[in-house]
Structure formats: structure tokens, C-alpha cells
Amino acid sequence: MEREQWRWLDLGRQGPYENAAVMPVLVRSVLEQGKPILQTSIWGETHLNVGWFDDVDSTLDLQRCEELDIAVMRRSFYGGGTAYYQAECSMMWGFLLPKDIQILGVSTNDLDALLAKFQVLFSDALRRIGLSEVQFEGSSDLRWNGRKLGALTAQDVVACVSIGGFLNLAPPDLTTYLQVVRIPEDKFKDKIVKDMTEYVCTAEQVVGHPVSYEQLRDAIIESMSAAGVDLELSALSPGEAKGVAKASGRVGSPESIRRISSDQFLLDAPSGSCCGFGNFKGRKLCRAGVALAPDGRVLAAMMAGDMHVSPPDVMDRVAAALTGAASSNTDDLRQRISTVFEAEDVHQADQLMGVTTEDLLAAVLVAVQAAASIPTDATKDENPT
Structure with missing residues (x-):
């Protein structure tokens, strides 16, 4: 097989806003140049990192x-849950791939x-630094004895994969x-270890000695x-650097952080609802919110x-x-959901980490039941649910 030529950016220590801003910029470069990119980096600042679809109020206070002066940002377009990253404690990587081509013998x-192909590749990298006991479990987790020390996910981000x-x-x-932190109900339904302090695991704990960013980075390169x-190996181009600087101010804005917010949903709900x-937890957690009229009609949904x-x-x-x-x-309700969610433009890794119409419907029905259980004389203005 002919060897593939990729671009690699070793971005080193990054702050949350810089990291969130660089990804859309590199996605555009992949689209325009048609060349795969690997980017590697390590968190250089402690912060909370909210997934694109996450209800921020269900995961964070x-x-x-x-009050504690903790930085919070929301990832642009990238799903997953809300995560806490301490400086120098977690490495990140991203394989950004053009659409409609073959990568390592697999269609993008x-x-x-x-995702299955890159699980094999990443397992090889882990083996090289003594982490062969770490396994892929659940929809996307890297776990050791039921404890999570990382994840590998696949997502179509419109311009590339x-x-x-x-x-x-x-x-x-x-x-x-x-x-x-606030732990959404059912979040840990599929996990053996339920306590957060026990659930989080690290490479250092697995191998019994410190594992550096450089060691894992080099293992990925070797694999x-x-x-x-x-x-x-390359650096950001002047145009890319300018794009990162422009975008970094947006990801930490209140509007971005509260893009999906149950508190805001309550404030905006129609009077009298x-x-x-x-x-509902399938392969991934699904959450719904509804505002119901007195006759049971859905006036608004989240x-x-x-x-x-x-x-x-x-x-x-x-x-x-x-x-x-x-x-x-x-x-x-099922038909309304499926009309959108099962359309041709919707794309996900269905077998390994996909959610379904039935998953979304199940969350909606729980929300409807919760709303319907509120006394009829308790309107939105009186009820802080």
C-alpha cells in the first residue's frame, strides 16, 4: 500500500479558548487543501469544557x-459531555480527514x-508506552478495570471528518x-464505577510511573x-493564526456557554406553561425539555x-x-423526531456510538411525564422546575 502523506501540528500547551478556536480553523484548511491533519496538544490551563449539545445547567453550577473563578467554554460543533481538565494532566489529539477519500484503506x-480502524491504531500507541491493559468500552471510552482514562470519538463536522x-x-x-459538577440522571447507568473520584483514572496510575505528553505523542507518531x-511537521500558517485569534474570543462568551441551557429554557417558556x-441513556445520554400548554400541546422543546x-x-x-x-x-412525537433525525443529512457512527429516534423519544416522554405531573394551577411563572 502506498504511504500516505499527512500534515502534523504539535500545538503543545494550549489554553481552552485557543484550543476550541483552532479546530474550526484546521477543519477549513482540510476542506481547502484536501490533506489530512493530525494535531496534538496538552491542556495548559485548568478549565471546564462543555460539549456542543450538552445542557450546561444539567452538568455545571x-x-x-x-464564584470560584473557573474558566468555562463550549466546544464548537464537537459533541460529548462536559469535562474537567487540569493543566498538564490531559493530552488531546485530533485526526482531521477530508471527506470522500480512503484513509488507511477505509472510506472516510x-x-x-x-473509528474501528483508529481504535486499532491508538491501541498500538498505548501498547508502546505500557498501557496495553487499557480497553475500549461503552460507546467511546478508554477504560482500565472499569475506570475511564480517556476517549476516542468520531464525528462528521460538516467540512471534514x-x-x-x-x-x-x-x-x-x-x-x-x-x-x-452536576451529574445528569442516568449518566453513569452503563458504568461499573459510579463514584466520580474513583471513576477518573490516569496513565500514571495504570503503569505506576509518570507518563509525559511527549511520550504519548511520540507513541502515536510511531504507530x-x-x-x-x-x-x-508544520506550524499554523499566518492566515490560520489570524483565524484562531479571531475565533478564540467567542467560545467563552455567555451566549456560547448557554447555547443549550435548561435554566434559560425555563426563563423563555411561554407564560402559563x-x-x-x-x-434517557442509550449509547449516549439524551436529554429533553418541554413546555406544555394546559391542553397538553408542546409549546416549546429543548x-x-x-x-x-x-x-x-x-x-x-x-x-x-x-x-x-x-x-x-x-x-x-416519534414521527416528528424521525423526520429530522433520520434525514439523509444526519450523520453519526451509528453502530459504535450512535443515538436513535427511539432514544430521543424516550427522553421526550420522560420530560412530558415530568411536566404533566405538575399541578394544573402551577404555571411556568410559579414553578421553578
Whole structure:
């Protein structure tokens, strides 16, 4: 097989806003240049990192974050849950791949096959630094004895395909995190270890000695070379650097952080409505919110979760489709969801980490039940649910 030529950016220590801003810029470069990119980096600043579809109020106490002066940002277009990253404790990587081509013998249009291929590649990298006991479990987790020390996910990010992830290198101090975190109901339904302090694991704990960013980075490079990829080390171009500087100010804005917010949903709900929220855990967590009229009609809806799905507005479109539905008509609710979520433009790794219409519907039905259980004389203005 002919060796593949990729571009590699070793971005080193990065702050949260810089990291979030660089990804859309590199995605555009992949689209324009048609050349795969590997980027590697390590968190250089402690912060909280919210997934694109996550309901921020179900995962974080934002007021407490502000009181403790903890940086919070929302990833642009990338799904997954809300994560706490301490400086120097976690490495990140991203394989950004052009669409409609073959990478390592796999079509980049087949997210399941692509993710399976990179799981093999990354397992080889872990073996090289003594982490062969670490296994892929659940939808995307890297776990050791039921404890999570990282993840590898696949997502269509519209302009290209992203296979990205992180690995905890050293134990973070979770004292601050535990003061602000909120664990959504059912989040840990599929996990053996339920306690957050026990659930988080690191490479250092597995091998019994420190594992550096440089060691894991070099292991990934060696595994890619063995798989047939030649990497050309480069820096951001002047145009890319300018784009990163321009975008970095947006990802930490209040508007971005509260893009999906149950607190904001309650504030915006029509007067006289009853609001309820519900979760359902399939391969990924699905969350719904509904505002019901006295006759049971859906006046407004919110859809959220830690899924990895494209396009980035798909959950907003599902929520919009539910507006006007009779909440008691399950068949109509299912049809409204499937019309959006099963359309040809919706793309995800279905077999390994995909969510389904039935998953979303289950969350909606829990939310409807929660809203319907509110006394009829308790309107939105009186009810802080």
C-alpha cells in the first residue's frame, strides 16, 4: 500500500479558548487543501469544557464556577459531555480527514469503520508506552478495570471528518470540580464505577510511573508510521493564526456557554406553561425539555445530550419539530423526531456510538411525564422546575 502523506501540528500547551478556536480553523484548511491533519496538544490551563449539545445547567453550577473563578467554554460543533481538565494532566489529539477519500484503506464516509480502524491504531500507541491493559468500552471510552482514562470519538463536522480524543496522563485535583459538577440522571447507568473520584483514572496510575505528553505523542507518531502514514511537521500558517485569534474570543462568551441551557429554557417558556425535563441513556445520554400548554400541546422543546452527530443544528431542528405536537400522541412525537433525525443529512457512527429516534423519544416522554405531573394551577411563572 502506498504511504500516505499527512500534515502534523504539535500545538503543545494550549489554553481552552485557543484550543476550541483552532479546530474550526484546521477543519477549513482540510476542506481547502484536501490533506489530512493530525494535531496534538496538552491542556495548559485548568478549565471546564462543555460539549456542543450538552445542557450546561444539567452538568455545571455556573454561578459557583463564577464564584470560584473557573474558566468555562463550549466546544464548537464537537459533541460529548462536559469535562474537567487540569493543566498538564490531559493530552488531546485530533485526526482531521477530508471527506470522500480512503484513509488507511477505509472510506472516510464510513464513521463506524473509520473509528474501528483508529481504535486499532491508538491501541498500538498505548501498547508502546505500557498501557496495553487499557480497553475500549461503552460507546467511546478508554477504560482500565472499569475506570475511564480517556476517549476516542468520531464525528462528521460538516467540512471534514474528525477522529478525536483525550487521555488523562496525571491525576487531577478534583476538589474544585466536585464543587461545581452536576451529574445528569442516568449518566453513569452503563458504568461499573459510579463514584466520580474513583471513576477518573490516569496513565500514571495504570503503569505506576509518570507518563509525559511527549511520550504519548511520540507513541502515536510511531504507530501512524507503522500503519503507513508519513507526517510533515508544520506550524499554523499566518492566515490560520489570524483565524484562531479571531475565533478564540467567542467560545467563552455567555451566549456560547448557554447555547443549550435548561435554566434559560425555563426563563423563555411561554407564560402559563408547565415545564419538565427528562433523560434517557442509550449509547449516549439524551436529554429533553418541554413546555406544555394546559391542553397538553408542546409549546416549546429543548433537545440536548452528549451525542456526536452532524450537522451541528440537528438537535435544535428536532426540538423545533416537536413544537405544536400533542404530548399524548407518542406516534406523532416519534414521527416528528424521525423526520429530522433520520434525514439523509444526519450523520453519526451509528453502530459504535450512535443515538436513535427511539432514544430521543424516550427522553421526550420522560420530560412530558415530568411536566404533566405538575399541578394544573402551577404555571411556568410559579414553578421553578
